[in-house]
Amino acid sequence: MSIRLLDVLKHSTLTPADPVIRAAAAVAAETQLRWIHSSEVLDIAPLLSGGELLLTGGQALAAASDKRRTGYIWELSERGVAALAIETGAALPSIPSSMIAAAESAGLPLLELRKRVPFVGVMEAINSLLVSESAGQLQQADQASHAMAVELAHGGSLDRVLAVLADATGSEVVLATNAGVTLASALPAGHTKESEPAASAEGGQDHAREIHVDVSVRGIPSARLTLYVRGDTDVNLARIAGSRSVDILALALLQRMPPGLKEMAGAALIRAIDSGTQSWRLQQLAPAAGIAAQAHLVAIVVRSAGSRQTRTNVDHLLDRVARHSVSYADNAELLALAVLHPDSLQEDRTAIVAGLQSIASAEGFVCAVGPVASGISAAPQSLTEARLTLELAADGGAHHGGHGQAGAVLDAEAFAVERLAFHSLDEGLRTDFVRQQLGAILDYDAQRRSLLVETLRIWLDSGCNTAQAARELHLERQSMHQRLQRIFSLCGGDPRGTGRLAALHLAARLAPRLTTTLAATH
Template sequence: MTCVADILALDILRAGRPEVVAGAAGLTGTVRWVHISELPDIAPMLSGSELVLTTGVMFPEDRAALAAYADALADVGAAGLVVELGRRYPDALPKALVRAAERRGLPLIALHREVRFVAVTEAVHALVVNRQYAELRASEEAHQTFNELAVEGADAADVVREVARMAGAAVVLENLSHQVLAFDPAGGDPQALLDGWERRSRAVAPPGRTGYDERSGWLVTAVGARGSDWGRLVLPGGTGPRRHTVLLERAAATLALGRLLDRDRESLERQTHRTLLSGILTHALTVSDVALRARALGVPLEGRRLVGVLLRQRGGQPSAALEAQARLRDFTEHAALTVRERGLTALTGALDDGSVGVLVSLGPHDEERAALDGLAAALAGGPPFVMAAGSSVGALRDARRTLLEAAQVADAAVHGEPAGGGTRGYYRLPDIRLRGLLHLLRDDARVQTYVEREIGPLLSHDAEHGTDLIRILRAYLSCGRNKSAAADAAHLSRPSFYDRLRRVEQVLGVDLDQVESCLSLHVALLALDAVRR
């Protein structure tokens, strides 16, 4: 798009010492062509957006006719009027013409030195054509780029990144609640871009699906398809040129197409939550980045108590990968909906193939126990799961610790079956007890060495002779060293059970009447269970 101000900046016109004497507000108006004419009734020959060049030699004498001349140009949408002083008006343009142009917002420019009008038309036409060609080329580049992104199944962050690169300006993708789903500051300050985003964005509502807000300088387009919009793509602080409009609309179409083609993909909001949780756990994002992005998403994390929660699915394994993905997606959305219904502020997203992470953000008046109890109770009616919570932390830099603790407790709870969380509906570190501790240490070579040292000979004996002495030992220890109860539990007569128990003592070289020996063997059996799982 070429405007009047662009033309006045050309060397050929600057040589004429141009002076804007009226209609300065219209200098951003589009110039489609330049027309040279001395006719006093040129307006009917124009179709709009022309810049008229004249010496004024044929201008009417009386003031009313001069005003009518300016009105006629404004009525047909002329871009402006350039009058060369000297031939008709030596020093200044008539006041009647100046007042009429100012009243109608028609840019009126006086040239104080003579210029070759033909050279002006050549320069302006070259500028207009080159600009149009550049816009056409940029449109073609946008079309090709976003077609490739759509075919590749690129996510929202990739699309937004391309828009920022091609526009050379910051870009934000938001949902209908004006929460930021993805953004690229284009090398600028993310803090300045996102600070108070929701409040600022709500104040910008240009008409139509795509619109430029003059007051804020924002270019905005709706994102969605089939009459169902789900967000907006925003170029804040831009100038609203045509090529940026085309770029933004093409990107919005790519985002909408991606949603239509991939109905099974998790929501963009869940993707953003998952990215933040992953960034916390892997250190991929700095604390300030997480705080900034979470705040823009409507989840403040700074100056609040944070509790990591892990929800791990129970039940049989899905028969196919797609089924597993669908199951996890549904479970994640169910958890996110429950969090919202409970009025909790939290990041909620999938962490692995079977777990959902929740980073609960508690305000000064929120009670931790009540929040966790309420969440566990509300989730109880859904798919089977294990819920574990880490210790609360008072700073965002410690959020990783509470999330990791929740994951470890959940892992131990799933495999160790502790009893402490049954009445409450979820588990915490004190609940996992010895079984949980051994499960957490199951990959430690020292634990595995301990198992082999304590009960390795018995395992080898069973393997070599086809006996089940390890089962006898387990029954004896599980029944609190009560031989009669253990015999019943093993479905053996007492003499037979006692005989096998003596064989266990011989193989291991221990006295099962000693409490310490039995304690060591019991720990080894629990560790064996953890290692085998």
Template sequence: MPLTLREILAFDVMREARPVVLAGERALGRVVRWVHSSEIYEIGPLLTGGELLLTTGLGLAGTDAGARRHYLREIAERDVAGVALELGRTFPEVPGELVAEARRQALPFITLNAVVPFSRIAEVANTRIVDHAGHRLRLGDSVSRALNDVLIAGIGVPGLLAAAAGVVGGPLVLIAENGALVAAHGVAGDREAWRATETPLAEAPVTVLGTTWGRLVAGPGSPLPAEDLAVALERTTVALALAMLRTGDPPREPDRLAAALLTDLLEGTAEGQAESSVRAALAGFRPAADHLLIGLAADALETAAALAVVDRAARILHTPALRGRVSRLVLGVLAVPRSVGDVVGAAQQALDEALRRLSAPQVRIAVGYPATEVGELGGSLRDARAALDLRPGSRLISARAIALDLELTRHGGSGHLDHLVRHTIGPLVEWDAAHRTDLVRTLETFLLHGCSATRTAAVLHLRRQSFYQRLQRIEALLGHTVTDPDVHAALLLATAAHRVTGR
């Protein structure tokens, strides 16, 4: 553990100096980053925080009480751990203004009443500090070596958790950003894994390509000190991010062709329908003429898991699929027979079944609009990608379900949307901000459910009476009823714009 000021005062070399704490007793738990000695009056700006400053007060000789207060105030502003003044050389007794200012700043202020060379004190304390830093580096290296062996073996996330749990000596649980349980080690089952997250010893975010994908939680039981545990978790999250980016074996030629085609379709650089169809065929995607094509985007902690979901959905539909990794996402195309009627609904059902069968809660998928030809899929893929960002908490979402959100983000500048919100539902937004209520969401839910009080109350988990009280507040703030058909569209547009700009 890092050395605190209280621990350093207990060192034998410090006891020889007979320290007496005159101020800042409650702050003796501050961590000491370094022990430093100086007799410079202008030392404050040269300090970087965390130091224990040793001084004989020589730099204060000949100064008045105001200057001494200023000296200590500057030091306190640098977040030092404390100041120790040796009495006898410059000051036979401690100046009262130094004690008073230290108390005002809640700065630990200590007098040393016997002469011990500052070099001895600094050597002992700083050696311990360096030893601690070296311990952290050695621990981090041992964790990294264990995790690297697993990464090289290609065992994946479960193997990494097992290796890390061996170092931590307690359970580890990986939770996706949407709250889903992804994996765990050291627990008997899901229920025990959730219990471990209720009383965590520590946790760390898992970041992939600059995006927070989830969190790694250390449950109770680890014998490691808190700081060592934090180091182990930090190294583990890095390895997890690398594992999530891996697809396993090097991609086959059809996979590379698929990823390149999907990239060009997404970016709008594909060169025409004929060439796109040829490239799709080379990648193994040859849909029948009576099929429509549905673009999709998948966000997953592990690329292989998202690819597996798309493949399983295609098998459920008995049709081919095109899929590949593009940047941080997996993009894909499903072929659905026109004869099913609702081709988007059929694609969603197949993907939902695939997610369930593969037990892949960490995978999030969005479905775009249908297209008739491969060359027309760019818009469908872009809508699916945008839908993932617009509904980050949804496991499976279709672009048609959030068509209004997509249109607002596509065509409405932030200034225009802010103007729309302010002039249509501004009083509700201000009330929510001032009173921490949820009137805007209540209104949008009411409008989306056909102005049905019963259905809205059920969705919001409210009693009908509570909902009616909210509705009365909404109409009183707006100054008109919200069930009037003439204002329905404007209110729905404004509530959606508020949600989109807020996100």
């Protein structure tokens, strides 16, 4: 028997929270749960799979604008989240009326937790029940996937393959291209299209009962499978069976409609850029991939464990923000090109960096966005600089805000001085320069195991803002001033207002990447 939202509200771990339904109470009675998750991140929707009860505290919502709060509700609803529970208290005394109205309109059950409970305990207890329930659903889903494979092996059409899935899940099933063109569809046996429409009479979609699954062919996102769950059918079974059917559907699509020439040309273009192909060849390949030879674009390098979901999320982000994009996955590295709108180059690039950060923080990958390239001939340079940024961050990650760690998005523009020094000076010259500028401070750090070089770098990165640097270093302002006075005494005085400031800043940025060499020359 499926675990429903009302069952969870009566569970012993959640009743101490004194929960009350503030919106979509009629929907709550029939809402099935797949998982319970907690997060304070407002941009969490793209990282959820649907069917979750999302628990959140009120701090982030209290600080957000009213527009962002209602947008948060709609994003969760469109993702198919089962329900949202908000803990009210000192930061957020009550749920804003605008959020309640948005949730009611979206059909998203909205719960208020009027007392504090440990979210971890709630998730451990209820997710263990959901795991037990899912074992049977997995078995049924695997049986459906096997039956679909048999149908395909016997030459069944896409409609017939989907009919197996429709019967197994009791859902209307539609397979469409990324452009929205329907390729095939099926209804459960005994149902007609008119008997129970997927959309309500008012035209609104019940997002919690729509399951969307992306289907990729040879690594190229090619179609979307949608299951419209009918009546009291098990939503979680439909979700699992839909996910389990992806490989079968990808094979069916490959037999009937292999990846389009544009997608194949895009992959070939990125491989050519990566291999250092001559400019004239790139100008030949670009138009076939839908990229003008003179387009402004950026290269993106993503390094991860090779998750298919990572590529899907990155591709969806670039489809939304960029004018056009192509991508290519090679083992644990994903390479992408994003074409920017000519009248909003920096705005597009900033949006790409921000969007990647929201994905990376959840999926744990590290990536770099290269500088803007003017024309396809300059794309190899953008890719090279993105890769160089990853290497520089890996070398100095522990001394540069942890940028070498997983879950980070690196902006090549933030490493401009390091990249310039790497290209212009060999390691010996870089080492000599750093010793000339910071020799006394380096010796002081080595003798006392202090962090004066890091303090200097963070202070200079902040624009010599002492208060901001102190916050980043978790220091009292008095301690920060004492460190600065020691630094000034070692480097010949306060550098502000002198020509030494830029040289000290460059040396401080280079020092973490030359630690081994500097130690050897000491």
